[in-house]
Amino acid sequence: MSGRSARLPRALSSSFVLPTLAAAALVVTATGASVAESPPALTLDFTKQEAAVARSEEAAEEATVSDLATRRQASAMQSAALQGRAESQLRAARNAARKAAAEKAARAKAEQEGKRWVEALRGGRLTSDFGPRWGRNHDGLDIGAPSGTPLYAMSRGTVVRSFLHPTFGNKIEIKYWDGSVSWYAHMSARLVRAGDTVMPGDIVGRVGSTGNSTGPHLHLEIHPAAGVDNPMNPASWLRSRGVMGA
Ligand SMILES: [Zn+2]
Structure with a gap:
């Protein structure tokens, strides 16, 4: 057994080199470390401070970017809210205008409806x-x-009187919107009171034979004004209103 045979295999030998190199590197590192340790601690602190400053600047920049985004978002939300409010106000204004127009139309229709003239009774025969x-x-x-x-009330008006008369029997007087007045007499029933407002076609009473009467009928009088007993021919009055009566 020579020393050569006792030598380590080549592979092991070469692997042995690596620890040697590693050891050398360690030495270098140790040297480097000793070099690094030799300058004043201030240098290291400065480096740390620089890093801290850089970090805080970066953070500040990020914060600024984030703040900008937040502000942009807030601004966008605000303008959206303003736009939404403006649209809602516009919508409300449109609705109000539409409602006012509808109410005006309804009033005009009611006014026209109230000025309509209808027959005092349907059917019936002039006796x-x-x-x-x-x-x-x-x-x-x-x-x-x-x-x-x-x-029926012949148009829109106000009941002036509703009472039982010795010869007219149950009688009502209605003053219409044009000032003229109708008297209904001999009714079996009075269905309105003085002061009541009536519209065309409202039932105000029923045919009867109360007072000085020989059978069920409506005695219809027309006076040009309330409180004035100045009867006129109902036929011409009815004709001028497009209502021929019974
Ligand atoms: Zn009569």
């Missing part, structure tokens, strides 16, 4: 005309109809 009768003037029209037949 006595306006004019001289039995030695005196018959101040209205007599329209025969079954007892209980509904009697």
Whole structure:
């Protein structure tokens, strides 16, 4: 056994070199470390401070960017909110205008509706005309109809009187929007009171034979104004309003 045979295999030998190099590197490192340790501690602190400053500057920059984004977002949200508010106000204004127009139209329609003229009763038959009768003037029209037949307000107006009269029986007086007044007499029922407002076609009473009457009929008188007993021929009055009566 020579020393050569005792030598380590080549592979091991070469691997042995590596620790040697590693050791040398360690030495260098140790030397470097000793070099680094030799300058004043201030240098290292300065480097740390620089890094800290750099970090804080970076953070500040990030914060600025983030702040800008936040502000941009807030601004966008604000303008969206403003736009939304403006749109909502516009919508509200449009709705209000539409509602006002609809109300105006409804009022105009109601006004027109209120000025409509309708018949005092449907069906019925003229039994006595306006004019001289039995030695005196018959101040209205007599329209025969079954007892209980509904009697309607001929247009929009106010009930002036509603009472039981000795000869007219159950009687109502309605003053219409144009100032003229109708009297309904001999009714079996009065369905309105003085002061009531009526619209065209509202039922105000029923045909009857109360007071001085020989059978169920409506005695209809027309006066040009309230409180004035100045009867006119209802036929011409009805005709001028497009209502021929019974
Ligand atoms: Zn009569």
